[in-house]
Amino acid sequence: MTEAIHDSKKGQEDDRFGGPKLDAGLYLVATPIGNLRDITLRALDILSSTDLILAEDTRHSRRLLDRYGISTPMRPYHEHNADKVRASVLEGLEQGQAIALISDAGTPLISDPGFKLGRAVADAGLPIIPIPGPSAVLSALCVSGLPTDKFFYAGFPPPKTIARQKFFNGLTSVPATLIFFESPNRVLASLSDMMQVFGERPAVLARELTKIHETIVRSPMSELIDQLKDQKIRGECVLLLGPPETSGPVLSDAQIDQALRAAMAQSGVKAAAREVSQMCGLPVRQLYARALDLRAKPS
Numbered sequence: 001m002t003e004a005i006h007d008s009k010k011g012q013e014d015d016r017f018g019g020p021k022l023d024a025g026l027y028l029v030a031t032p033i034g035n036l037r038d039i040t041l042r043a044l045d046i047l048s049s050t051d052l053i054l055a056e057d058t059r060h061s062r063r064l065l066d067r068y069g070i071s072t073p074m075r076p077y078h079e080h081n082a083d084k085v086r087a088s089v090l091e092g093l094e095q096g097q098a099i100a101l102i103s104d105a106g107t108p109l110i111s112d113p114g115f116k117l118g119r120a121v122a123d124a125g126l127p128i129i130p131i132p133g134p135s136a137v138l139s140a141l142c143v144s145g146l147p148t149d150k151f152f153y154a155g156f157p158p159p160k161t162i163a164r165q166k167f168f169n170g171l172t173s174v175p176a177t178l179i180f181f182e183s184p185n186r187v188l189a190s191l192s193d194m195m196q197v198f199g200e201r202p203a204v205l206a207r208e209l210t211k212i213h214e215t216i217v218r219s220p221m222s223e224l225i226d227q228l229k230d231q232k233i234r235g236e237c238v239l240l241l242g243p244p245e246t247s248g249p250v251l252s253d254a255q256i257d258q259a260l261r262a263a264m265a266q267s268g269v270k271a272a273a274r275e276v277s278q279m280c281g282l283p284v285r286q287l288y289a290r291a292l293d294l295r296a297k298p299s
């Protein structure tokens with residue numbers, strides 16, 4: 001009986017966060033993307049035991065640390081002070097410190113500060129330890145219903161239309177599900193540009209994941225645009241597009257030109273581009289540009 005009580009106390013001790021002194025190194029700790037309970041026990045252990053926590057926004061992260069009674073000193077690490085802080089972090093690591101890096105949400109370094117720090121630590125031959133956990137990219141992908149065997153995370157599209165269309169143009173032939181972060185007030189503009197550049201594809205808007213207003217809308221891109229065009233989109237958003245259709249035959253450039261010419265003999269340039277796009281899966285926009293070239297210099 002005494003032993004049983006002793007054991008249960010021991011169990012409680014084990015459940016407290018913290019533990020033995022950590023080995024020196026930079027610990028990249030993922031934190032929740034909404035629901036504060038989405039933090040791993042190991043992340044809490046590490047955050048309780050490091051000498052220092054580097055946080056993108058210390059006031060924001062204080063809420064999380066207070067929730068779990070963690071009082072480890074924090075220091076800001078963001079794009080404006082990164083160059084200055086990096087040198088002192090390297091020094092701390094060389095002196096044997098354990099330092100954690102967290103961002104406002106999710107996995108640090110993924111569209112969040114830390115890449116240059118991680119690279120500098122790696123270049124200096126010092127340890128970097130991943131403490132995995134929440135990620136808006138992977139959470140959105142998993143619930144999207146889109147293929148998960150190959151995916152391409154492309155970050156935030158540029159905010160201005162011309163740069164954004166150019167950015168999308170570089171992704172048209174990536175044979176994978178595409179994942180983008182987007183600010184809510186640019187979702188519609190981005191989707192319209194995607195429609196122009198990629199043509200119709202299955203699309204998904206994953207919004208406010210793990211939060212009260214979590215919403216996942218799966219739809220062909222044109223229908224998603226119709227659905228969203230009269231709505232005020234709020235909250236944090238991930239946009240996903242299905243991979244290009246590969247069921248069509250792979251056509252050579254000469255075959256594409258021939259198909260475009262044949263189609264243009266029957267219809268206008270736009271309709272021809274659309275028709276050939278359906279045949280070979282290339283984006284309408286790309287075929288439209290080629291069709292205009294062909295029309296300008298007939299064979």
Ligand code: SAM
Nearest residue numbers: 033106107110111135136181182208209236237
């Ligand atoms: N490093 C983070 C991660 O691993 O999830 C992402 C940081 S990035 C600066 C912030 C963007 O992630 C948001 O603008 C949004 O696109 C996406 N995001 C973050 N939390 C989200 C959530 N709960 N639901 C949907 N998207 C989210």
